[in-house]
Amino acid sequence: MSPFPEGAPCWADAMFPDVAAARGFYGQVLGWTFDEEHAEEYGGYTMALMDGEPVAAVMPVMPGADVPALWNLYLATSDAAAATGRVEGLGGTVVMGPEDVGGFGTTSSLRDPAGVAFGLWQPGGHPGFGLTEAPGAYAWAEVNTRDPAATDGFFPELFGYEVGVMEDPGTDFRVWSAAGRPVLGRMAMTDDFPPEVPSYVNVYFSVPDCDTAVETAVRLGGQVHHGPVTTPFGRFAAVSDQQGAAFSVIDAGTTAGETPPMT
Template sequence: MPVQPEGTPCWADAIFPDLEAAKRFYGELLGWTFGDSAADFGHYTQAYVDGKTVAGVLPRIPGMDGAAAWNLYFASPDARVTAAKIVDNGGTLAMEPMDVADVGTMVTAEDPGGVSFSVWQAGTHPGFEVTGEPGAYAWADLCTREVAETDAFFPSVFPFKVQRIEAEGVDFHLWDVGGDPVIGRLRMTDEFPPGTPPFINVHFTVADVDTAVATVERLGGESVYGPMDSPFGRFATVRDQQGAMFSVIDLQTRVGEVPAFS
């Protein structure tokens, strides 16, 4: 795929305590195959579907704390300019702009409400080579309780146009880039397990959600929410066997009308 417009989710990766276990889990669940681990880059390993890059996995560095979690990257034409915007708008940099050889430049940051995310300025690696197909990235929702801070921050850093859902009891926004919805923002409610920190929930495409959830549970993961039908696809939120939360979605099975946005 070509380099994505600024603010578009363009890549996802995760750090795991047990890299080989993660490869077995996602290989069976999503049909991923894996390239060689790059020793020069912390044994970073790319995942593929039908020979096209869809995500990255890497092992935890000795001494590193924190649970396994998926991390989403937003495209930027200039990572250093975006890093300055992050700081100017109250965010914090967990990693200053770093050139990854000729592959690209990355930044890792948090918004003022504690949502972790990354920025990617493409070099030779533009990001996802395929999306919306089984095994590949489909969508992401930014889930937070600190909606005021998040709503002020992200459209100031990226060129997002905000659309608000018109549905009682639901606090959900769509953020558009150039007229195309690229990510959702969801207010976390009591439906989320107590103590769940804010996070970006990455969705991967599957052909059958119910089968995918059964596979997750058989492989030692757990179901968190769903399966549930929606106008956008049948989906479920799960955790892998190392604790990383994500969703699976069947984009072809849609039930109900898309709600109005304003």
């Protein structure tokens, strides 16, 4: 049984052409340390730690694979086989799985009808995030989609989310809740997004100071795509690391403005 509600984000990892460079980058931007002792026996899959707790993982791109560096988000499930079996009937795609990962858990790699890539995680020995909503740890995630109708018809059906619509003119944003609490956002992509950017999941990590984190990311070769900007939910910025993997940083303690109502 997962300690996370069905459909809630429970883990994140990323593939990199240069894992050593990724460790150096995220170690300075987010304060991570890494469990390198056990990485070799797991094919280079390296746990990132905060205060000794697992908060994410980095891994090398498979030999011969021509894939970009990117972050992957995993959503909790108590039955990966059953959830995976429903994906195609909802218009999604099963890329891989379900597959047992050495007793740590069972995973599948999936895409929604708009092409949003995500994973499922049914825990075994690895329950998922050991720490959340703390500096350096996972904070939030949003599904950014170019086909809101397709995405809205998929995720709530797959996971049984309660859906809240933000009343903010000019913004098509929804909040999906599980077990009575918000777990994911859904943002309709506009012309503000470069046309070459496909639908994707944006993972947010907590930082004590957004501006300092952004300055460090840029100094290490990263790029800023949006912000920093202060919102009712925190001061955040969308960035990418020096290998092109996109993510966001947020200081949830620095806020401004009124929270838009939800219906």
